[in-house]
Amino acid sequence: MRLRAYGILCFYGVVLVNGLPRIADASLDTVMNWMNVGFGFIAAACVLFLLAERKDAGHRSRGEDTAACE
Numbered sequence: 035m036r037l038r039a040y041g042i043l044c045f046y047g048v049v050l051v052n053g054l055p056r057i058a059d060a061s062l063d064t065v066m067n068w069m070n071v072g073f074g075f076i077a078a079a080c081v082l083f084l085l086a087e088r089k090d091a092g093h094r095s096r097g098e099d100t101a102a103c104e
Contacts, residue, residue: 035086037082037083037085037086037089038082038083038086040082041078041079041080041082041083041086042079044075044076044078044079044082045075045076045079047072047075048072048075048076048079051068051069051071051072051075052068052069052072054068055068
């Protein structure tokens with residue numbers, strides 16, 4: 035559950051790094067640089083979600099109750 039929470043926080047980070055420079059009326063170069071940082075947050079979120087799924091699949095393959103893990 036913790037990995038998914040961090041993944042969701044990464045999506046909030048994407049919104050911030052893409053929105054704040056535009057609200058602040060920053061230059062195009064600044065907006066583009068922060069947009070590239072946003073792609074890093076998206077990649078981190080994808081990795082965290084995949085790790086969470088892999089961890090849950092390991093619990094299911096061993097026959098553990100997933101409801102008890104949450």
